[in-house]
Every structure is written in structure tokens, then in C-alpha cells.
Amino acid sequence: DIQMTQSPSSLSASVGDTVTITCRASQGISSWLAWYQQKPGKAPKSLIYDTSTLQSGVPSRFSGSGFGTDFTLTISNLQPEDFATYYCQQYNSYPLTFGGGTKVEIK
Amino acid sequence: QVQLVQSGPEVKKPGASVKVSCKASGYTFTNYGISWVRQAPGQGLEWMGWISGFNANTNYAQKFEDRVIMTTDTPTSTVYMELGSLRSDDTAVYYCARGADSSSSDFDYWGQGTLVSVSS
Numbered sequence: 507d508i509q510m511t512q513s514p515s516s517l518s519a520s521v522g523d524t525v526t527i528t529c530r531a532s533q534g535i536s537s538w539l540a541w542y543q544q545k546p547g548k549a550p551k552s553l554i555y556d557t558s559t560l561q562s563g564v565p566s567r568f569s570g571s572g573f574g575t576d577f578t579l580t581i582s583n584l585q586p587e588d589f590a591t592y593y594c595q596q597y598n599s600y601p602l603t604f605g606g607g608t609k610v611e612i613k
Numbered sequence: 614q615v616q617l618v619q620s621g622p623e624v625k626k627p628g629a630s631v632k633v634s635c636k637a638s639g640y641t642f643t644n645y646g647i648s649w650v651r652q653a654p655g656q657g658l659e660w661m662g663w664i665s666g667f668n669a670n671t672n673y674a675q676k677f678e679d680r681v682i683m684t685t686d687t688p689t690s691t692v693y694m695e696l697g698s699l700r701s702d703d704t705a706v707y708y709c710a711r712g713a714d715s716s717s718s719d720f721d722y723w724g725q726g727t728l729v730s731v732s733s
Binding site: 561603 | 657658659660663674675710717718719720721722723726
């Protein structure tokens, strides 16, 4: 199975900051990586697929990059509605696996 | 608009089975697959398996393959996930999520989640 490791597990930031979340795969997954946002009590929401393609309606302050084993999600100009938990997911091969999550909290 | 609407919360005793439904609308059911993903309280996301909306082929995570069954009802665009031999650590919110039909994929739409509680 491909293990996905996210870091940090949590971070504190202020409105207007730029934050970066890292996701590392235990083996190469090409560009088959997605990012999700989850707020308490809600289902995950798709943000990015194929490493860097934004889902329709997702603000351009979200961006993704990487290839192979190392990936990043960057949120520029952090907004109040961005405080949430973020998960990466690989879909290079079954079983599909998720990172452990990164909680973005208000400083 | 695409919607995945799941059945309501369930309370089960250890050893029992639970069957959760996911009714799809707003797209051609047979063009996509559905995965089931669960989330234990305060924990991360765990993929359980996938079923094709086209031909009902399945791919289960090894952890669940001896006690999970996923099925489809194409006329009603509904997917079912049945989990047997329930244990207390199966207490979780279970989500259905839409993905590609022919290969592993990301998930663009999610159901609202179904809480399954397992307790004696």
C-alpha cells in the first residue's frame, strides 16, 4: 500500500497569511494526487485533482504542485472560511489512501 | 446538479450488519463509479472500496474484503454498502463519493455522510 504522510499535522495562521501543507508518498504516484478540505461535521470537499488542477468554483488562492513523491498545497491570502482540515489522497493505485490531515487553525 | 444522498444514522450491536444507501442524481449513473470512505470519530479518512456504476465491478480494500459487500441498483441510481460482523471500532461516519468508472480516481462529489454507531 502507498502511505501518504502529511506535514504539519496542524498549524496556526492569521487571515491574509500564506500557508503551505506538504504531502509525501511512500512511492512514486506521478501526478495522481488530490486535495480535500473538510470542515467540522461536514463531508470533505474536493479542491484540487491531478496535483494542480482546481475543481470548478475553487478560489484561485488555492494551488497545488509536485510530482512523484513530494507534493504541496498552498493557500495564499488565507481567508476566514479556509480554516479547516486538509487531506491529500493518492489515486495512482489501489488501495486508495489518504494523508493523516492538516488542521489549519486561527492564530 | 450532482447530488449523492445517503440514508440516515444507524445504531447496531456488535456482530450485526448494516446497509447504507447512496442515491445519485444529476448525472449519468453508469458513467461513474462510487467509492465508500469512512471516518472514525476525530480520525482521518479511510477508503473501503469502489463499485462501478457501469457493470457493478468492485474493488475492496483488503482490510474489509471479507465483510463488505457493495452493490448497485441502476434503475434507481442507488449504491449500497453492507458491512457485516460489526465491531465497536466500526463506529464512524460513512461517506459515498463519486469517482471515475474505469480506474482509480479522485472524488469530485461526496454524500453527506451516514453515522453508524456500534455499541452493546
